[in-house]
Amino acid sequence: MSFFKNQFANVVEWLEFRDDMIFYKWSNREIKKGSKLIIRPGQDAVFFKNGKIEGIFRDEGEYDIESQIIPFLSTLKGFKFGFNSGMRVEVLFVNTKEFIVKWGTQNAINIPSLGLPGGLPIRANGTFHFKVNDYIALIDEIAGVREQYLVEDVKIRITAVLDQLLMKWIPREGKDMFNLQANSFDISKGIKEDLDMQMMKSGISITGFNVMSFSYPKEIQDMITKNASHGMVSDVNRYQQISLTEGMATGRMSGGGAASDMAGMVMGMNIAGKMMNQMNQQAPNQPVSVxxxxxxxxxxxxxxxxxxxxxxxxxxxxxxxxxxxxxxxx
Incomplete structure (x- = not known):
């Protein structure tokens, strides 16, 4: 029985296919006479030996390795299966789809800004897209020493350099540090190009990079909101009157005891005084009706x-x- 143990044909396939797996390597096994190759949709099968690619098969289906695969291998096309010998070769199954990954800064990034000695602390989030485009580089850099490669592995590599790239491109493209969203397209474009150059040597292409939003610390965001409100009202005095009126109407000024009541009365008198001054200033210009x-x-x-x-x-x-x-x- 042991004499025939190694004569059993095997099936070369990616059994545990996962959407988050970039490649899976079928290796350290001997392909026997009568073995089959199964390629499923969204997969490429790359035969390689000693780090050199022998052949790439892209069409889905089931193939007889001896008659349909070996004749197309570079240096193994004349290989003949013996009675008790098989072919030693590795097969790399590659997921051909484009992967979309969400990213976000783990900590606030201090972007140099005038008037802020420590820089402007911001956070950002978005997505990046990638796919495998160079099987030779993939085998040389990653698949030669790993049995499988996951999306999370790529994400770790991307986020490791992302902070530095944000610090590089935000000051260059973000003219208004308090309105970075307006420059997010140019910032994203610059970061994508740099990431693509870094990942290219691993056989991976960055096909897209997007910054969805920037966020500031609460104190700075409150300041931005207040400045925007001032700009919308365009008159500081009027803004103060509106703010006071809203505070009195919503009850945000109540509940402070005598001090709060006194503050409300003083502000009310100030408003009344300002209104009287405005009326007096307008009176000489108004026609008097008698x-x-x-x-x-x-x-x-x-x-x-x-x-x-x-x-x-x-x-x-x-x-x-x-x-x-x-x-x-x-």
Whole structure:
């Protein structure tokens, strides 16, 4: 029985296919006469021996290795299976799809900024896309010493250099450090090119890189929001009045006891004072509307009115209406 043990044909395939696995290496086994190769959708099968690629097979299906595969191998095309011998060769199954990975800075990155000696601390997140495009480089750099390679392995390599690339490209493209989102396209483009150059030697191509959002510390974000509010209102005095009104309306100013009540009263008086000043400043420019008084006619009922107007004190001389203010003299 032991004489025939090694004569059993085997099937060369990627049994435990995973969406997050970049490649799987079928190795350290001898391919026997009558063995089959199975290539599933989204896979390429790369035959290599001693680090040299013998052949690449891309079409899905089931193949007889002796008749359909060996004739296309570079240096093994004349290989003949013996009665008790097989072919020693490694087969690398490569996942051909494009992988999409989310990334995010683990810690805040201090970007040099004028007025901030320690730099502006920001965080960022987004996605990057990659796929395998060079099997020779992949085998030389990674597959030659590893049995499998996962998306997480690539993510670790990317995030290890991402902080430095963000520090490189944000000051270059982000003219307004408080509105980095406006420059996210150019920042992303620069980082993608640098990452692609670094991963190219491993046979991996970075096909896309995106910065989805930047975030600032709460104190800086509050400052940005307040500045935006000032810009929308365009008048600081009016902004203060609106803020105070909203605070009184929503009750955010209540609940502070006597000090809070006093503060509210003082601010209310300030608003009233400002409103009166504005009215006084506008008054000289406003046309004054004065009702036309009826003509001051002498009384005909024989009754004599007061000699002086009780309203303005003007001398009336017994008329029906005051010639100065129009007050009816009854």
């Amino acid at each position: 009702e036309k008084a009826e003509p001051s006619l002498p009384r005909t009922d024989g009754q004599k009115g007061p000699n002086f107007c009780p309203n303005c004190g003007n001398k009336t001389e017994g008329a029906n209406f005051c010639s100065n203010c129009g007050q009816k003299l009854v």
